[in-house]
Amino acid sequence: MFENDPLQKASEYAKAALLRLEFLGLPPTPQNFSLMYAYASGKVPEIKSVMDEAVRKGGLSGDQARAIYERHMGAGSEREAVDRSVKALNEELARVMSMVQSANVGTSQFSQTLNSFSGEIAKPMSVEEIRATVSKVMQETKTIAQQNQQLQAKLEQSAQQLNVMKEDLTKAQKESLTDPLTGVGNRKHFTTEMKRLAREAEDLKTPLSLLMIDIDHFKKFNDTHGHQVGDQVLKLVARTMTENLKGRDIVCRYGGEEFVVILGQTKLADANRVADALRQFVAGKKIIRRDNNQSLGTVTISVGVAQYHEGEALSQFLRRADTGVYLAKAAGRNKVVVQDFDAATMAKMPEHKGAERFSELDSDDLPTTEAEHAHPAH
Secondary structure (H helix, E strand, O other), rough: OOOOOOHHHHHHHHHHHHHHHHOOOOOOOOOHHHHHHHHHHOHHHHHHHHHHHHHHHHOHHHHHHHHHHHHHHHHHHHHHHHHHHHHHHHHHHHHHHHHHHHHHHHHHHHHHHHHHHHHOOOOOOHHHHHHHHHHHHHHHHHHHHHHHHHHHHHHHHHHHHHHHHHHHHHHHHHHHOOOOOOEEEEEHHHHHHHHHHHHHHHOOOEEEEEEEEOOOOOHHHHHOOOHHHHHHHHHHHHHHHHOOOOOOOOOEEEEEOOOEEEEEEOOOOHHHHHOOOOOOOOHHHHEEEEOOOOEEEEOOEEEEEEEOOOOHHHHHHHHHHHHHHHHHHHHOOEEEEEOOOOOOHHHOOOOOOOHHHHHHHHHHOOOOOOOOOOOOOO
């Protein structure tokens, strides 16, 4: 998007980006710098309008900057990488098809020569004529053999190139489904897998449970110790969950300090035990500031647990788990609250800000970004 900027313009944009970072009090990380460079260049009008609106309302936080970047730049870069891989793949396939077609032409010509030879030897021929005809067939045979050798070498080379392209495409597709900070699945991956596993649970009549997880007092921790330490906390929580879950369990970052875990073929009671184990594992981790080895204490999580009910709207399923988080925080945090599917529980589900954000699960559309709908502060 910006690689073709002339040197003078690029220098102007870079200086303006650094000044704006200083004005907003944000660290000059590569992501923040890229965002401010885009703002200065004006090539993404949406970025300028969203950032200006945030500044008018009191400033731009690190979380807001990250969400803007993921929405307007991160996902686009992933799509461009996939598009480039697909284009290169199509070009290479076209080249292979061209080589195969050329080989077919050579083979057809050789077949015509053999047919002609077959017709000629049926006639009375002198020794000289026979010798000349045999020489012609030998030459055609040598030519087609050389063409086949060349084709085989070219096809082997193309096969290697196609393997490289396949790996690049797989990597690009994986990156488009991965949260760049924590390395777990992103919101798009969660939505896709949630729909797939809900269909599977209905088809096979197997249980499906969900954990909604929110880091306690994360905003306060972020504001006190800085966004870099906050990012360290997010990575620690994500790593703790992936290290203590089964391979088939799916961990995703839903947005901001919020994570979700999909537990396929898992009943509510078992999901509750998993949730409490994760809560204890996280609470047992100490946060150490990397730049000076200062101990910052521990971090805790609040967890809501729900089991999918056949025919239930996925937005309601997610909202039940989210309500569990809400109630866990209201009860003092660092707790697990189960939200079963029954009339009494459904009637008591509190209406709280942000519940409508789960409606995307009831449509066939994919979510816009992983952090656009960050969890409201509890």
